[in-house]
Amino acid sequence: MSITCPDQRNLHEILALASRAPSVHNTQPWRWRLHGDELRLYADTSRSVPAADPHQRQMVLSLGAALDHLCAAASAYGWGVDVARLPNPNRPDHLATVEFTGRLPILDGHRRRAVAIRERFTDRLPLLPPPAITVSDVTRVTAAQNDTNITALPVSSAPSLAKASQLSASLRRYDINYHDELVWWTRRPVVEHDGIPAAALLTASESERVAVGRDFPVIGGGQPRRPDVESDEATVVVLATRGGTREDLLRCGESLSTLLIEATIAGLSSCTLSHVLESPESTTLISALLEDASVPQIMVRLGVPSHADEKPARSPRRDVDEILSVDR
Ligand SMILES: Cc1cc2nc3c(=O)[nH]c(=O)nc-3n(C[C@H](O)[C@H](O)[C@H](O)COP(=O)(O)O)c2cc1C
Structure with a gap:
């Protein structure tokens, strides 16, 4: 291995940080393969969620988020990278190749990220x-470079958003596969290090205070959390693309990652939302809120958490050994 590339320990640290990327239902649908100085990102299609995401759109968005997290993690450890997206037309599961280009100074901004x-x-x-x-x-400049339109919806959109959210829930009411899949990814054995832990979900009374959210299985609970926030007043941000190619989605996932990281730096809480964009009917309601003809791909609630909050435990991630293979 040459000096343009991190050593094994450093690479593990970078990948562990990159693995903090968000993914649909915390499926972590990524595989990394080290080939010389190149790190290749592949989709792990065995981790797709076919009922919620039949066309693997959200899977590719998740991979884009992982790619952007990887680049941010590399710079935090002092490594420069070049990214080639979808480098092999015959391998659509090969989403990107990241080439390490040598040591770079670590700035305060990299550390904060x-x-x-x-x-x-x-x-x-x-x-x-x-x-x-x-x-x-x-976020705006990075998103523009990735051909992603970002629209922060005005407060006046709240009724339409709530209607779209209710519509998507109604359309799922009798969808057994969808509900089975939700249960599967919210009741994962601890040893699997994936899925959404109960502590990250809401009780019935908590979810009544959030008008735009996926109906996950509700959890039982003692004291309601964040009782001082009577109803959700987050701003909803829509990320949209010109088309729906794999590259559009990958880049949109990268923009999502930047948005979430920058929001965290600004002290905001965030909740990624995709349920509303899983049916054409509810997607149409969201498209009507945008000023252009771009295709909404993912949404995020952004707001301020209550000061009284205790920080919840982070959702789990798989070990680097499970997601990394090395070509000899
Ligand atoms: C493409 C995508 C779609 C998502 N959709 C939703 C959603 O509809 N509702 C939700 O509450 N969280 C959603 N999430 C957030 C994931 O559930 C979350 O990232 C994952 O469980 C890991 O938890 P963490 O973000 O707290 O690390 C989505 C994330 C991604 C990347």
Whole structure:
């Protein structure tokens, strides 16, 4: 291995940090393969969620988030990288190749981003309204470079958002496969290090205070959390693309990652939302809220958590040994 590439210990640290990326139902559908100085990112299609995500759109968004987390993690450990997206037209599961290009100085910004990656979590509880500027300049510029449109919806969109959320829940009411899949990914054995832990879900009374959220299986609970926030006042941000190619989705996932990390740095809580964009009927309601003809791919609630909060435990991640293979 040459000096342009991190050693094994360093690579494990980088991948452990990159693994904090969000993914649909915490499926972590990624595999990394080290080939010389190149790190290749593959989709692990055995971890797809066919009922919620039949076309693997959310899987590719998740892989984009992992790719952006990897680049941020590499810079936090002082490594430069070049990224080639979808480098092999015959292998659509080969999403990207990341080439290490040697040592670079580590800036305070890189360190802050790494801290934010460790701190970020999906916050499904009701949130207080965020400050007026919800989407940072860094996020806007990065998203534009990735051809992702970012729209922070005005408060007046709240009724349409709630309607779209209810519609998507109604359309799933009799969908046995969808509900089986939700139960599978929310009741995972601890040893699997994946799925959404009960502590990250809401009780029935907590979810009543959030108008736009996926109906996960509810948990039992003692004291309601965040009782001072009577109803959710988060701003909903929509990430949209011009088309729906794999590259569009991968880049949109990268933009999602930047948005979430920058929001965490700004002290905001975030909750990624995709349920509303799983049926054409509810997607149409969201498209109507956008000013152009771009295709909504993913949404995020952004807001301020209550000060009284205790930080919940982070959701699990698989060990690096499970997601990394090395070509000899
Ligand atoms: C493509 C994608 C779709 C997601 N959809 C939802 C969703 O509809 N509702 C939700 O509460 N969380 C959603 N999430 C958040 C994941 O459940 C979360 O990232 C995962 O459980 C890991 O937890 P963490 O973000 O707290 O680390 C989504 C994340 C991604 C990347």
